[in-house]
Amino acid sequence: MRVFVRFYEELNDFLPVAKQKCEFEVVFPGTRSVKDLIESQGVPHVEVDLILANGESVGFDYLVQDGDRISVYPMFESIDIAPVTRLRPAPLREMRFVLDVHLRKLARYLRLFGFDVLFDASFDDAVLAEISARQKRVLLTRDRGLLMRRIVERGLIVRNTDPKMQLHEVLMRLDLYSSCKPFSRCLDCNGLVQPLEGDIPLTHIPAGVYAWCREFYRCTGCGKIYWKGSHYEKLKGFVKTVREIGLAREKKS
Numbered sequence: 001m002r003v004f005v006r007f008y009e010e011l012n013d014f015l016p017v018a019k020q021k022c023e024f025e026v027v028f029p030g031t032r033s034v035k036d037l038i039e040s041q042g043v044p045h046v047e048v049d050l051i052l053a054n055g056e057s058v059g060f061d062y063l064v065q066d067g068d069r070i071s072v073y074p075m076f077e078s079i080d081i082a083p084v085t086r087l088r089p090a091p092l093r094e095m096r097f098v099l100d101v102h103l104r105k106l107a108r109y110l111r112l113f114g115f116d117v118l119f120d121a122s123f124d125d126a127v128l129a130e131i132s133a134r135q136k137r138v139l140l141t142r143d144r145g146l147l148m149r150r151i152v153e154r155g156l157i158v159r160n161t162d163p164k165m166q167l168h169e170v171l172m173r174l175d176l177y178s179s180c181k182p183f184s185r186c187l188d189c190n191g192l193v194q195p196l197e198g199d200i201p202l203t204h205i206p207a208g209v210y211a212w213c214r215e216f217y218r219c220t221g222c223g224k225i226y227w228k229g230s231h232y233e234k235l236k237g238f239v240k241t242v243r244e245i246g247l248a249r250e251k252k253s
């Protein structure tokens with residue numbers, strides 16, 4: 001069997017230079033699904049949003065035919081693909097995540113912006129894949145092999161190594177700048193943070209803080225008390241900068 005394949009946009013990041021941004025030939029014995037064909041080239045299927053075989057959109061289970069011309073497009077590519085079928089509906093309205101153990105800082109940043117993020121340093125690859133599949137969470141990782149696990153349907157390879165850049169990368173690729181709800185979640189446990197009403201547990205608040213502050217918030221998960229101290233001001237500055245960058249990027253696109 002002999003087919004011609006071309007990958008578009010950032011999917012090229014997964015290919016050796018010789019195969020980037022051009023049509024290339026793949027020869028193999030027997031029949032295989034287009035999903036297997038794509039993954040045999042090192043591209044995780046979860047990064048793919050649209051496949052065309054000879055100009056017609058096909059699903060992952062399409063069996064490749066001799067002489068096929070296969071075009072493979074990434075998730076959320078901005079080209080107009082309205083007339084053809086995407087493999088997935090539009091981005092999930094409420095985006096939830098599970099992060100692999102190497103993305104601890106990114107997990108905290110995403111929580112700071114209000115996203116539901118599961119992170120636990122004890123999760124191994126099998127557990128991460130299972131949680132992603134069962135709870136329909138987007139699995140973020142820098143490990144391509146992890147996203148190639150059969151049960152994983154939603155996932156993204158994080159390309160940047162700097163946590164702040166990783167945050168922008170995720171917000172931008174999933175178009176999430178406008179759905180941020182900063183300071184609504186606990187950075188430690190992912191619980192929702194709510195204003196603290198009624199009796200204030202003074203044992204949990206330093207006397208120095210209580211001298212000037214009467215507005216407190218409590219995590220509904222771990223019970224941690226938050227207030228708008230100097231740490232909050234610093235984070236507020238960071239949130240503002242991230243939003244401004246997001247706004248500028250939206251205007252440009």
Ligand SMILES: [Zn+2]
Nearest residue numbers: 186189219222
């Ligand atoms: Zn908490």
